[in-house]
Structure formats: C-alpha cells, structure tokens
Amino acid sequence: MTQNNPPLTTTNLVLGIDTGGTYTDGVLLEYETRRVLATHKSLTTKRDFSIGIEQVIDGIRIDDPSAIKMVSISTTLATNAIAEGKGKRVALFLLGYDPDLVSAFKMEHRFATPHFYYFAGGHDLYGQEKEPLDLPAILQKTSEIQNQVDAIAVSGYFSPLNPEHENRAREAISRICSLPVVLGHQLSTRLGSIERATTAALNASLLAVLQDFVIAVRRAMERRNIIAPLMVVRGDGTLMSDEFAALSPVETIHSGPAASAMGGRFLSGLDDMLVVDVGGTTTDLALVQNGQVTVSEEGATVGSYKTAVKAANLLSIALGGDSHITLNRENELVIGPERVTPLAYLAHEYPYVNAQLRSLSKRSWMNTGQDWLEYWFLLRQPQNDSLLKTNRQKQLVALLQDGPKPLPDILRQLNVFHASQLEAGELFRQEILARAGLTPTDLIHVEGGYTPWDVDAANFALQTFSRVCRSTPDDIRQQVWRLVTETVIRAIVSFLTNKPLPRTPPGQAESLGDWFFTNSLYDLHPQLETRFRLRYPIVGIGAPAEFFLREAARLLHTDLILPEHYQVANAVGAVAGSVMVTEEILVYPRLSGEGLDVVGYYVQASDERLEFEEAEYALAYARTLGKDRALGAAIRSGADNPQVTVEEILDGLDTYRIRAKAMGNPRLAK
Template sequence: MAILLGVDTGGTYTDAVLLRDETEVLASAKALTTRQDLAIGVGAAVSRVLEQAGVQPGEIALASLSTTLATNALVEGQGGRVGLIYVGFREGDLERHGLTEVLRGDPAVCIGGGHDHGGGEAAPLDMAALGAFLEQVGDQVSAFAVAGQFATRNPAHELAVAEAIGARTGAPVTCSHQLSARLNGPKRALTAVLNARLLGMIDALIGRAQDRLHDMGIHAPLMVVRGDGALMAAEQARLRPIETILSGPAASIVGARWLTGAQDALVSDIGGTTTDVALLRDGRPALDPAGASVGGHRTMVEAVAMRTTGLGGDSQVHVVTEGLGGGVRLGPRRVIPVALIAAEASEVVHGALDAQLRATVPGELDARFARALPGVSQAGLAPRERDLLDRLGAGVMPLQALLRTRMDHGALGRLVDRGLVQLAGVTPSDALHVLGRLDSWDAEASAKALALMVRRRVGSGERLAPDAPALAELIVNQMTEQTVHALLEAAFVEETGDFGAPPDVLARHPLVRAGLDGHRGIVAVDLRLNRDVVGLGASAPAWYPAVGDRLGCRMILPEHAGVANAIGAVVGRVTVRRSGTVTSPAEGRYRAHLPEGPEDFASPEDAMARLESHLRADAGAAAAGAEAVQFTTDRDIRTARTEAREVFVEAMITVEASGRPRMAS
C-alpha cells in the first residue's frame, strides 16, 4: 500500500489530500495560504490531513505540489525585477515586439550578436555593451533573461552572455533556448522574461515547502505539476518556473477526470483569484498549440488549453457609477476579503470601518486596507515607494491613512505589482458572509464594508443598493454573469462553426443574452451549453448551481471538488518533452542543431539520428525521478518537390519520456 500526498497552494487556501494507491481519498484538509511564507500554509494543511487520516509522516511515499502562484503572479502583474539582454536585435524591436509592455519599466539592452537561420554567426557578440549594462543595473534586478536571434539554431551567444552575468553578478539567468526549441525570438524573449521574473518566487516556495516537509518527517520525493498536467521534479521546477504557469488549473483537470470519469465536458475551477476553464475531449485535456496565454501574455510554454479569467471569490468589487442604473464589476485583481483581514487585525479594521460609517460623505477609499509582505526583495525601489513602505510598517493600515498625495497612489500600485504589498477590500466572499452562506471569517466586518459601499451614488443620483444584503445579492448575480461569460468564451473557442466574431464578443452579444433569457417575440431565441460542466473549487457549490441554471446545462459538483487540484497533483505522470531541429543549409548537407552548437552530416537520417540520440538522453535525464520510463519519438519532416523529386527542407524531432514518479520505500 502506497500513501500519496497532494498539496495545492491557491490564492486563498492551501489544500492537502492523502490518497491510498491512487484509488481512494483517505482525507483532505485546508489551511489559509500564507502569502508572506507559503510554507506555513503548506505545513498547516499537511499537519491537519495527517491528523485526520491517522497517518505518520514517514508513511508518505510521494509528495506532489500544484500551485497557482505563477499563474496569479502573471495575472496580477507581479514578480521580481528583471534585466533583459536582447542579442542581435535593435532598440525599436523592444517596442515593436511588445516587450516594453511586458518589462513594465524593468531594464533592457539590445547588443550586437546573434546567428542566422542556419546557425552561423550573424555578428560578433558585443561584450563591451553587455559589461556596461551589467555595471549599470547589476545590483538592481533579481534575475536576468537572455534572448538571442536564432538562438535555437545556435545558443553560443546566449550561453556566453549567461556565463558573463554569472561571473559578474551571481544572479540567476534564464536563456530563451532552454525554454523552447521553436523559432520566434520575440516570443522566446517574452517567455524568458516571465521565467526570470518568477524564479525567486517559485524557488522560495519549493525550497521552503521542502524544508517544512522534511521538518515534519516527510522525506518522500517532491514533484511539481507542470502546466500540461504532467509532473516534474522539484529541482527542475526551480530552474524553469514558467513551466508551472497553469499548474493549479492543469492539476484540476487531471483531478476532475479522476473524480468523475468524464469524457467530454467543460471543467471550470474557481479559486480566490481566477476562474480556469478547459475542455475534456475523449477524457483528455488538449494542449494549447499556440502556447499558454496568461495575464494577456502568449508564451511558448506547453500547457493545457485553458482560458484563465481574473474572476474568483476574492476578486475586487468595483462600483460602476456610469449610467442611470449603475452596478458592480468583479476583478481582475485579487484583494484580501474584508472579512479575512478583520479576522487577522480586528481592532484596526473595525475601528476604521466604524469611523468611515460615521462620516457624512462616502469616501473613495472606504473599506480598503493595505499590509506589507515581509521577505520580498526590495531591490530597485524608488524613494517614494520606499517611504510608503516604511509608513505602512508591519501592520494593517486603512488606505485613507496611508495615501496622502496623488503620487502615493502610483507608488502603491507599483508596490502591489512587485508583490511587496497586499490590498484588502470588498469581494464576493464578503457578499457570501453577509448573506449567511459563508462563515469562515468576520461576517460583521463584511456587513460594515458593504454598508459603506451602498452609500455610493450611481448616475441617477440613487444609492447603489438599498442596503448591504441587497448589494450582496447584486454581487452574487454579477459573479454568475461573469462566470457564464467565461464558460461561453471557452465554448465558442472550441466551436468549429464560424459565428463571425471573436469568442469574447460572442459571449456578450445581445443575441446570446436573449437566448439565455429564452426570448419570445416575433423571433424565438434559445441558447444553452451543450456540454456538462464539472464545477471545481471550494466555493463551487455556492456559485455554480445558478451558473448551470443560466446555461441550461448539467452541472456536476463532485465529492472532493474543493481539493481536486491537490488530487490531480499526485495522480499524474512524469512526462518530459524535448524538441530539436534538423535543417539543410546547402544541398547534400544536413545540420542537427544541438545545445553545444550545430553539427553537419551527409544524410538527413544521420542528422536526425544524432539529434534524436541527444534528445533521448536529455529527456531521460530530466525524467530520472520516474519509474519504467517509456520513450516515444515524433518526426515532423517537411519536404518540397522540385524537378520531380522530394527535397528535404526541415525536420522537427520531439522525444517524450514518460513514467510514474518513483516513490520512497
């Protein structure tokens, strides 16, 4: 009998589950996610689940972790400060390729160098320009990203830059060719920047989680869920954290399949920060052929074809004052629910709420609070940001007291983006507390916060809602509508028909709304979702029955839906894919593009055999934590017909190594 431990660190809760032999759930438990040190929440959840099951730590044969940390960080624009070295490109390419937006003010430099399509050196590497850049920013960033022109055909310049950075700064470096074997330098650069931005965050999570488990007496191998649902060794995840984006959502898909046996269904997982929707087809989740897209960024990461929306139980509630009726809008940013921040700092929160309720005029910052997160790098902070952080100190503070000038607002936004400060405000979770459908934290604080929000006026001059319960119902109804939109968008993406508009436009089209309402006039309009929906997440029972009614579909809410991610984390397989390219730079010459540089052969078969041998060795080494590893090879060979004969053009070789993770005795 093998006992397996699955852990999922979500935006609000950390879940732990114990399985026996991948066939039976022994116990599950939850603890609040501790953003300042995620290992505290991991340890609390694991301790509780071990106690519930009566299992000793030494009995655990395998531990596996899924996390929404990377996904949430990209959705919320958080992460470390990064320096980008763009080799062989021009300054204007940063703006033209969208990298300026991704960098968000982080330093970047374009230096001479790079290679051509065949892997030959296009220009010498400008080490002097690199040295000047490192001298200027070396102590202002937490990591570096390096992207060279045609680096997948010859990574020599990327490797030389990485070596120089290591020698001068000691900072971690992400090379773009290590993340993808495909062309498209700008997209590889974007992926490298995001990977570098996540390095410190994921390294801290995994390192602290391993330490906490060891301290508890759990010495089993630790695996981490990738964005495609496969497992990877913790050591690899620390080097390639970008591959953990959509880790939590991918684990939820694996968990949904295990819990329900569903073959064809939409799976919708609501957490504190995001709603993640994917399609199960023939029992398998499809991978996104264009690469994972999170937070508006299209990466080169292989991941489940998932639509991630900034909508969850902890989404910030915004008051819409435009129009006569007004209303509310949810997300995309996550904030701490007022009920939760009050449970942690009752005197400060209730004191501020009571004072704001006594005021005769409602304020823009009513029921909003901030707290600092310790242990996050403060490198590169401007003086105003540092002053604001010092003013905030180690406690909780109302924004009314914290923000003194307009410029303070911008500084606070930058601190939030860096993950140095967390905001608290009204959320859908607060609405559930007011309605008595949730009692996890301080319902009285939620009621006060919503009482403050209803005082806001809409375009007609009327209050937003008559009272706090009425506003709570308004927020719940808005959650239903935005969840319906998220599911419809995912459905329209998968539709084969041409409806003449993008999925997001279709989901909000008046005809779609009329169809959901069952419009009956001269024209009768009906619309429903023609797939079952598997609803996952701890709060799914609170939200999803109304969503199923609205969409006219069967809503499946399985037992253990609240810990599906943790279950999916431990029932997956170790799967490693490695890809490379063979080209033909001249007639009779065939080039295998290898990490140590290109090698030429007299026949395409020899070149492909050499590349495949290297890929099998690399994939096998990466899958070393698995048992009974099996290899499969895919050769995508492109040819062209000239003068009545087939001519080799290019081949993409992909080797996959797969097996179950090795367990402790």
C-alpha cells in the same frame, strides 16, 4: 478547515498542496487506491508562501511522516511574481537582433526587463552565422552591469538552429562574473525570437524566487520528518522534480489552474469536460478532452508578456467568492475585480465589527455610503520601519493597531479627504494592510449555503448596501447572482469560441452578439428563440463552485458535476499528474556556399550539432537521440519506468522537428 477520513493501514501516502490566490489547499491520498484521507484549507500568505504551506501540513495532522512517499505542489508563485513585477533584476543580451526592427514594431516592452542590450552575432534561417559574435562588447557590458542585476539572459537570433553564439557568450560571461546565465535555446526550440527572449528573461528573473520557495518547502518537510521526493506541477498539468523546477521556473506559469483541471478530471472520472475552478480571487476555465488538458501550442501569456512556454489553454477572469461588490460611478452594481476579505470573516475575527455593522444598518440612506462598508485592517506588523516610507503611512499603521476601521473613520481621524492621500498602495501590496468589504461569500452566508463565520454581520452589511442602492436585500442578491451567472457564461462562450464577447458600452446600440447573448439567456424576443447548449458537462472546482455555476449550467443546458472533494480538487490535481519530459531535435538542410543547393542535413540538439549527407540518416539519428534524451531526462525528473513516443513533424521545406515525449508515474520514495 480540516476533513479527516478513517485512516488506512498503508505505507504509501502522497501529499498534494496547491497555493492559490486566496487559499492554500492540502490533500492526503493513499497512492494505490487514490482514496482521499484528509484535506485542509489555510489562507495563502503571498508575502511568504511557505507559511501557508506549513499551516496546511500541520492541519492535515500526519501521524506517520515516514508513510509520505511523495509531496507535490502547484503554485501561483511564478505567475504572481511576473504579474506583480516581483521577479529579480535581469539583463537581457540580444545577439543578432535588429534594434530598428524591434523599435519599429514597438516590441521593446515585451522583453520583460528594461535592461536589454544588442550585440553583433546571431544566425540565419539555415543556421549560418549572420555576423561574428562581438565578445569584447559583451564582456564590457557584463563588467558595467554585473552589480546592478541579479541574473543575465542571452537570446541569439535563430539560436534553436545554431546555439553556438549563446554558448560562447555564456562561457565568456561566466569567466568574469558569478551571476546565473540563462540561454534562450535551452528553454524553447521555437523560432519566435521575441517570445524566446522574453521567456529567457522571465526564467532568469524567477530563478532565485523559485529556488527560495523550493528551499522553504524542503525545510518545512524536514522539520516534520517528511523525507520524500518533491514534485512541482508544470503549466500543462504534468509534474517535474524540484531540481528541474528550480532551473526552469518559467515552466510553472499557470501551474495552479492546470492542477485544478487535472484534479477535476481525476475526481470526476470523465474524459471530456469543461473544468471551472471558482476561487476566492479568480475563476479559471480549462477544457479537458480525451482525458488530457488542452494545451496552448502558441505559448502561455502572463500579463502583457507572451512566452514560448507550453501551458494549459485556459481563461482566467477576476471573479471569485471574495470579489468586492460595489457601485461604480454610474451607480451600476459591479463585482470585482478587486479581492477583499468578506465582512462575515472580519466580524468573526473582530466581534466589535458586528456591532458597528448593526448600527450602520439602522441609519437612513442619506447618512450611509458604500465607503462605510469598506474596512481597512492591519494584516501583519511591519518587520522594520523601512517599509513605512512616509509619515502618513506611519500614522495609518499606528491608527490600525487598535483593529479594523471603516474607511470614512480613517479619513476623518487622519484629516484627509480621499483614500489616495493615505499613500497606502505599497502597504497593501506588501500585505501589511488589507481591505474587507461585501462579497459573494457574505451573500452565501446570508442564504445559509456556507456559514462558518458571522452570519448576522453579513446580513447587516447586505441591508446597508441595499439601502445605499435604494433597493431590498432580496433584489440585491438576485442582481449579484444574475451578474455572476452572466459573467461566467460570457467567459465560457469567449473561451470556447476564442472570440471576444464584450458588453455593448452605455449609450450605444446593442450589438448583434450582445442581443444573441441576452436573448439566449432570457428568451426575450417574441418570434426568435436562441440558445447556447454546451455539449460537455461542467465540472465545478473550488468551495464557491455550486453557488456560482448552478444557474450557468442550467442556462447552457448542461450538467453541473461537483465531485466528492471538489473544494480541494486543485490539491488533488497536484498529485494526479504524470511526469512528462519533451525533447525536440531539429533537422534542417545544409546549403552550398552559394545557398542554392542542399548538400546535407544538420541535426541540432540543445548542445550538439551533427552533419549528415542524407535526410534519411539524419532523421534516424534524430529519432534515436530524441528518444534517449527524453528517457534520461524523465528519469532524472522523477519518472518511474517512463514510456517514450516519437513524433516527426514537417516544419517547413526539408525541415523537420522530431518530438520525443517520455511519460511515467512519479517515482515514490522507498
């Protein structure tokens, strides 16, 4: 899907690419005017993101590659790798951590790796050594596990206040093995020991993953003669060079939703808004205030892992254009959370599916079940037989060589009673097989709102599903859109209030919160009127946004804004951000031997620690050091003429955090 505007006579073009859960979007902009020249959408290939990226670059049809002065990418690669357990194997060395305390509070599962080991060492709240570092034990464990893992992460207790033990451990490990070593204090100056250890382990697990991704993108650029800086979107919407991203891949957590928020702000021209990005798989919410995406200071959470990484404050729900519409065990209509291929698209690719759905729509409800609307199909050929580990998997792949089949046919031909007997889970995860089913995208085809694929097939599928539900197609459409609207509004209220708004379980008395929610939407009470009113407009992002958000905006008594090119705003956001680097320096007291008197102050940077007699001199040095380091790092990360601001934060009794931020526009190729 490509859109091209008349070309401009210019030499400064930038290419933005977003790899989402369903689509990879690309946009070509003229940098000075920020005019969108061309856009393209391609299906995301999760098994190899670079395939979808190359298809987008080809689809945009760049006439003069030398005019591209920057390429910037937002990616869900890190988030997906963590959520799906596809990161590399990591050993986590914990220096000075109390194993009994960690066990008592059941925090072991938060370390993001099962291979964690405790060693003597670490420091206290004032940067003093708790106990000597046990280097012999560290070296022995390294020798034991170096062939069983791909990287080592080291996190010392209170290492932001004194990283000496982490640094010594890295030096010792590097002398006897060649594995990459990640240090916790280099990723976060926050004192939360569990979050810092988790962040170090996740970063180590993602090193090879993101480095391979960057190499693949670079090769795609080289094959098309694009010689330009490559930038990657951070989780807070700012940009960093590909070299920085390869060293700190954990900072790309939530990169995609952050780019969407930046794109919404850029295209709408508004400073205050609620950005709602409706994709094929998820709907993401982000708040923009005073022109900036709000950032969570508590650290981003991915799956069950809480990190120390600053990222956009957002909420993601499993609702999108390709969410599967089904009946649950209680015969209630549900949407998602699973994402499937729309039947309209499947029939467009395989015309015989249209005939099958037509025949299915004429059956009586007694001879029809919703399983007949679930098709399985071969997405790609297995690269080698080792991916097919059981005879059942081999039989299934062989059966689907002829094309998509409805699930009941598959069960019958393979002589099994239930889908679980097909042992297909890993084949879906590896994107060898895929599912198709009824989705909101199919309903949009039926309604004529978006019709690139087989409208008749979508109609036949809806007729069949309505017969299964003993209802009419119109009633089913109304139920689906009502459920979509309620789900979106419930998510918005929960996100903005930071309070859960769960539905009352069946059989229980309706809670006051649930009553207020329902009455605010449908005005049911004869005496009491309640309502929600959103003070900011909703800026819709993503192709299905108009259909998912129109009624939600009306019920929230606010405006829905769909700016030009809102369908690819996430790719616009990939090039709309600024380069920003933050450097934090800690200043804290040095105590007397008895620990009773303050006899000086430490200035602790990531790789140096200095002593001063007076707080005034320590703070002055920290400000200068932070400013210089932030400026240098921003320039190395690709900023053009960055400006630096310095903030002094009281971080406890006689303890200060000096935060220097350097920000500038990305530097373009000459």
